[in-house]
Amino acid sequence: MGADAGFDMVPRLSQRAEDLVKWEEFLKVVKEYYVGDEQVEVGARTIHSKITSGSAADTGVEKYIEEVTAMAKALFDDRIRRWNELLNVYGFYRWDFVNASIKSYDMDIPTPELIPNHTASNQGTDCTVDLYEVMTIPGRGKGLIAKVDILKGTRIICEKPLFTLGDSTAASMNRLVAEKLKLLSKDKQREFLSLHNNFPGKYAFAGIFKTNAIPCGHGSSMGGVYTTACLINHSCIPNANNCWNEAAQHETIHATRDILVGEEILISYAANELSQARQRRLRESFGFQCSCELCSQPAHVIQASDKRRADIERLDAAIGNPFVMATSPQRSLAACHELLQVLDREYGGVVIALLARLYYDAFQISIAHGDQARAIVFAERSYRSRVECEGEDSPDAQQMKGFMLNPTRHLSFNGCLTRWRSSKTAKPKSLDADSFDKWLWRLSG
Ligand SMILES: C[S@@+](CC[C@H](N)C(=O)[O-])C[C@H]1O[C@@H](n2cnc3c(N)ncnc32)[C@H](O)[C@@H]1O
Numbered sequence: 001m002g003a004d005a006g007f008d009m010v011p012r013l014s015q016r017a018e019d020l021v022k023w024e025e026f027l028k029v030v031k032e033y034y035v036g037d038e039q040v041e042v043g044a045r046t047i048h049s050k051i052t053s054g055s056a057a058d059t060g061v062e063k064y065i066e067e068v069t070a071m072a073k074a075l076f077d078d079r080i081r082r083w084n085e086l087l088n089v090y091g092f093y094r095w096d097f098v099n100a101s102i103k104s105y106d107m108d109i110p111t112p113e114l115i116p117n118h119t120a121s122n123q124g125t126d127c128t129v130d131l132y133e134v135m136t137i138p139g140r141g142k143g144l145i146a147k148v149d150i151l152k153g154t155r156i157i158c159e160k161p162l163f164t165l166g167d168s169t170a171a172s173m174n175r176l177v178a179e180k181l182k183l184l185s186k187d188k189q190r191e192f193l194s195l196h197n198n199f200p201g202k203y204a205f206a207g208i209f210k211t212n213a214i215p216c217g218h219g220s221s222m223g224g225v226y227t228t229a230c231l232i233n234h235s236c237i238p239n240a241n242n243c244w245n246e247a248a249q250h251e252t253i254h255a256t257r258d259i260l261v262g263e264e265i266l267i268s269y270a271a272n273e274l275s276q277a278r279q280r281r282l283r284e285s286f287g288f289q290c291s292c293e294l295c296s297q298p299a300h301v302i303q304a305s306d307k308r309r310a311d312i313e314r315l316d317a318a319i320g321n322p323f324v325m326a327t328s329p330q331r332s333l334a335a336c337h338e339l340l341q342v343l344d345r346e347y348g349g350v351v352i353a354l355l356a357r358l359y360y361d362a363f364q365i366s367i368a369h370g371d372q373a374r375a376i377v378f379a380e381r382s383y384r385s386r387v388e389c390e391g392e393d394s395p396d397a398q399q400m401k402g403f404m405l406n407p408t409r410h411l412s413f414n415g416c417l418t419r420w421r422s423s424k425t426a427k428p429k430s431l432d433a434d435s436f437d438k439w440l441w442r443l444s445g
Helices: 017-033 061-079 095-104 170-182 186-193 204-212 275-286 299-319 322-327 329-347 353-368 372-390 395-405 433-440
Strands: 005-009 040-042 047-049 080-084 132-137 141-146 155-159 163-166 222-225 240-245 250-255
Touching: 005 061, 017 040, 017 061, 047 061, 061 080, 163 170, 170 204, 204 222, 204 275, 240 372, 250 372, 275 299, 299 329, 299 353, 322 329, 322 353, 329 353, 353 372, 353 395, 372 395, 372 433
Parallel strands: none
Antiparallel strands: 005 080, 040 047, 132 141, 155 250, 163 222, 240 250
8 A cells, every 4th residue: 555664763752953944844844845735735844644554555655755855864864764664674763662652642742952961862762851860779779760751762861971980999090080089070079978888997089989980892801880870770680771971972771572551761780690600790890799680580480590601601602613613604694593583581581782793693604604594684683773872873783784784794704614605685575573583594384
């Protein structure tokens, strides 16, 4: 019928002044173009069409979609992503996200100046509302509680550090923190000093830093302290992801699953380790005994989780074996597929950076063997996972986007045997989800 098409804006429209000005301009252009056309109604904030799926064929709806998309493209350029479900080109956002967003159109939109800092640079959020409030959580001190339902992929926080510092002994860290504090305004100094300290005593500044510092990137010895992000408590089954954006020098927090109103926003301070190693690390590095949802479970539940996490470690190591990848890519790809299933069982549909890495591994296995068709699908999945847990502006997301558009840019393209060689366009078009999965992961049967 032709109505299953449209476009998405990625990243979505924010409350930043430049976006609001462009959106107003867009509405003006559409209004002027369709003046006198009863099928199109341009409101104060949105465009409505009276074309229903029943009347789509008579009204030539494709023409309208094409025209409006072209107008959006002229203003928003490559943020505009066309989709057409009949051609198997799907929208960027999930329908529940889109529907929640449509509902928010009826809410009052404050002027840009009224938006508090922490939401001004949000991406993928309904910026019309504050997303969280600071509350006291029994047994954990302060924490952030969702004030509204926060959809998976929403940027909850984007924050510059008060300062960053490398790791060192308590005495020298104390001195270095004092030097950094001197450079801050009185307000910022107060913000730092109001953060929790799990290591009171002689080196109080170092204690606050050690309790709160968030590493500037995976495995980095540099850490940053933040007024708001440092109020987020830890969970071994988190619902949000923290990410340091080296290019922008800021920390972002994204919802990795839908977080319902009243739920606490939680990130993980530890890596994918088994419970004892995790507890030890949290005690030694951050000075607390974890009381999260997983750690409060009976022993047999924790043991089952440990078994899955051991499997995750084993499969991760197997995938990283370059010899197996070069000589038995089928085995490496099967390990990726198994890892995907274990991650799902352990983290239950939550997007985590591990998932983005897993798809990147599957991409590398495919492209090294010349299989461009599958490489593109894996690159796209990795890109989407990165965007969901780190945002469109994440350098890793941008790198994956490049590979998604042109997988042959990867250094290992055709680096191994080319038995799997396929062209970019060899992706099957009319398979159901199960059959597509079998094709993608080269599963037999
Ligand atoms: C970065 S701060 C988080 C904010 C802190 N709750 C506050 O009141 O400022 C980290 C501290 O919060 C507490 N905390 C965070 N996650 C916890 C958890 N899962 N179990 C117990 N305490 C936790 C610990 O005291 C930890 O040292």
